[in-house]
Amino acid sequence: MVVVDPARLQGPEDTPVELGVLSRDLIIGPTGLVNLSNLDVEQLGAESYLFAMLSTGEYIVVHQPGQMDVKIGDGLRVAVNPDALFVFEKASGQAWY
Numbered sequence: 001m002v003v004v005d006p007a008r009l010q011g012p013e014d015t016p017v018e019l020g021v022l023s024r025d026l027i028i029g030p031t032g033l034v035n036l037s038n039l040d041v042e043q044l045g046a047e048s049y050l051f052a053m054l055s056t057g058e059y060i061v062v063h064q065p066g067q068m069d070v071k072i073g074d075g076l077r078v079a080v081n082p083d084a085l086f087v088f089e090k091a092s093g094q095a096w097y
Helices: none
Strands: 017-020 026-028 034-043 047-054 059-065 075-080 086-089
Touching: 026 059, 034 059
Parallel strands: none
Antiparallel strands: 017 086, 026 075, 034 047, 034 075, 047 059
């Protein structure tokens, strides 16, 4: 579960929303709540990009600083920085931030 500050939910009560997150705001670590399987890793010197699959079958990119010691097929856990989430009204796609 990700807890979002209610002040960021500016729309009418009970309005369906979707949450968005940038790849740099995902945190790899043992306390992460989201499981993913690493499909590929691109090491670019000062940063790494992990191309992975969620347990739902959806693809995701995780951007991390530095070089990662990750191999194809590794299972990883990812947390989300709740302060970095974007909030969108589901029907219109309008950002509430």
